[in-house]
Amino acid sequence: MSRVFALVDCNNFYASCEKLFRPDLANRAVVVLSNNDGCVVARSKEAKAMGIKMGVPVFQIRELLEKNNVVAFSSNYALYADMSARVMRTLEEMAPAVEVYSIDEAFLDLSGVASAVNLTEFGHQIRQRVQQWIGISVCVGIAPTKTLAKLANHGAKSWPKTGGVVDLTSKERQRKLMALLPVNEVWGIGARLTKRLEEMGIHTVLDLADAPTKLIRQQFSVVVERTVMELNGESCIELEDIPPTKKEIVSSRAFGERVSELAAMHEAVSEYVHRACKKLRQERCQAKRISVFLRTSPFSDHHLDPYYSNSRSAELSYPSDDTRDFLHVASKLLDAIWKDGFRYAKAGVMLSDFYANGVCQQDLFAKSDTVRGNSVLMGLMDQINEQMPNSLYFASKGTKQSWGMKRELLSPAFTTSWNALPKVR
DNA sequence: TCTGGGGTCCTAGGACCC
DNA sequence: TCTGGGGTCCTAGGACCC
Numbered sequence: 538m539s540r541v542f543a544l545v546d547c548n549n550f551y552a553s554c555e556k557l558f559r560p561d562l563a564n565r566a567v568v569v570l571s572n573n574d575g576c577v578v579a580r581s582k583e584a585k586a587m588g589i590k591m592g593v594p595v596f597q598i599r600e601l602l603e604k605n606n607v608v609a610f611s612s613n614y615a616l617y618a619d620m621s622a623r624v625m626r627t628l629e630e631m632a633p634a635v636e637v638y639s640i641d642e643a644f645l646d647l648s649g650v651a652s653a654v655n656l657t658e659f660g661h662q663i664r665q666r667v668q669q670w671i672g673i674s675v676c677v678g679i680a681p682t683k684t685l686a687k688l689a690n691h692g693a694k695s696w697p698k699t700g701g702v703v704d705l706t707s708k709e710r711q712r713k714l715m716a717l718l719p720v721n722e723v724w725g726i727g728a729r730l731t732k733r734l735e736e737m738g739i740h741t742v743l744d745l746a747d748a749p750t751k752l753i754r755q756q757f758s759v760v761v762e763r764t765v766m767e768l769n770g771e772s773c774i775e776l777e778d779i780p781p782t783k784k785e786i787v788s789s790r791a792f793g794e795r796v797s798e799l800a801a802m803h804e805a806v807s808e809y810v811h812r813a814c815k816k817l818r819q820e821r822c823q824a825k826r827i828s829v830f831l832r833t834s835p836f837s838d839h840h841l842d843p844y845y846s847n848s849r850s851a852e853l854s855y856p857s858d859d860t861r862d863f864l865h866v867a868s869k870l871l872d873a874i875w876k877d878g879f880r881y882a883k884a885g886v887m888l889s890d891f892y893a894n895g896v897c898q899q900d901l902f903a904k905s906d907t908v909r910g911n912s913v914l915m916g917l918m919d920q921i922n923e924q925m926p927n928s929l930y931f932a933s934k935g936t937k938q939s940w941g942m943k944r945e946l947l948s949p950a951f952t953t954s955w956n957a958l959p960k961v962r
Numbered sequence: 963t964c965t966g967g968g969g970t971c972c973t974a975g976g977a978c979c980c
Numbered sequence: 981t982c983t984g985g986g987g988t989c990c991t992a993g994g995a996c997c998c
Contacts, residue, residue: 570966571967573964573965575966595964725995729995760971786968789966789967791966836965882965942966
């Protein structure tokens with residue numbers, strides 16, 4: 538049976554979420570900023586039309602924003618996650634198998650229904666229903682491989698006359714579209730690979746599709762080879778409708794203000810350990826390895842503000858999900874990499890080497906009741922914090938958190954009861 | 963002065979073993 | 981003085997994604 542995938546992608550997702558609850562902004566240019574209100578991570582179509590680029594630092598375009606009356610929001614991640622879940626539930630009602638690929642995208646497996654429905658019509662039904670039920674507009678790309686479905690979606694977004702749906706199941710249409718698009722539009726081809734491909738005379742997507750796979754394998758890797766096969770309609774990347782278990786959990790953040798004191802850095806690292814361990818318990822996993830990293834700003838003038846970056850990891854003697862085990866080790870790791878005299882811009886922790894709960898062999902000498910006691914305590918702490926966020930934690934993460942992030946333009950928590958209220962300062 | 967956060971996969975090279 | 985070859989495991993780094 539030939540395969541058919543659809544890629545459904547929300548338009549200007551974060552900006553659309555913000556507009557949804559502010560009808561007064563319907564035709565206004567809206568941007569959403571990253572943590573610390575640092576750079577632009579989402580733009581409404583009006584903001585895109587002004588030439589505001591994705592990822593641009595806010596300080597570089599502040600005048601443009603003010604002159605054009607652009608409305609800016611801090612990231613309200615709880616709102617976007619909630620809206621995302623609603624969109625995904627709607628898609629799950631319409632398709633036999635759905636892979637939630639990112640907060641604003643999902644792959645659908647339509648192989649089974651392809652012969653029974655008109656695919657373009659089905660794409661329009663998806664668009665209509667998500668618009669009507671959730672209020673978010675989406676585009677739909679349909680093709681025999683995920684890589685081509687991504688490309689089809691790009692086409693649907695770029696050309697309004699498609700009505701937001703492109704069906705790329707025919708070979709002729711695939712080649713026509715590929716000839717029009719530059720190679721960097723391909724899923725899996727980033728800036729570095731684009732540069733090297735162009736040096737080889739590969740400029741359009743079609744150039745890449747027609748390149749000999751042998752040459753590609755030899756010059757690059759199996760990943761790029763697979764991409765070429767997918768562009769030729771051979772499905773190599775399966776739908777992952779059951780999310781694979783995580784292999785690592787990272788918690789890190791750029792500081793609202795530079796950190797130069799070891800005590801403040803200990804608080805920050807402690808905060809990240811709390812977050813990471815909470816996620817670990819949600820995943821129902823235990824981890825054995827933890828690493829701590831820190832760095833100064835890579836953007837500043839390094840003569841005035843010297844650069845330093847370091848990380849170190851350590852292994853527990855047994856896998857754990859107990860915050861206290863990791864706090865202890867993280868603190869020692871931080872001391873080992875800390876150097877006085879730098880203005881640190883960012884730090885974080887990473888947990889890795891995961892074991893499913895209960896799978897790992899206990900240390901012969903561990904007291905099993907102690908172990909159970911720990912997990913009960915941690916579970917209780919998570920439960921209480923669920924109802925009253927941030928009410929219970931270990932003292933090491935501090936109470937003032939002067940290094941905490943800036944979110945001065947946050948929208949209210951429209952759809953969730955708590956979370957993300959602006960910090961009182 | 964001000965530049966995000968959280969992931970995955972692949973590969974090369976070193977350590978170690980026989 | 982001479983100083984193999986092959987396998988495995990681990991880690992760091994590079995590339996990509998949203």
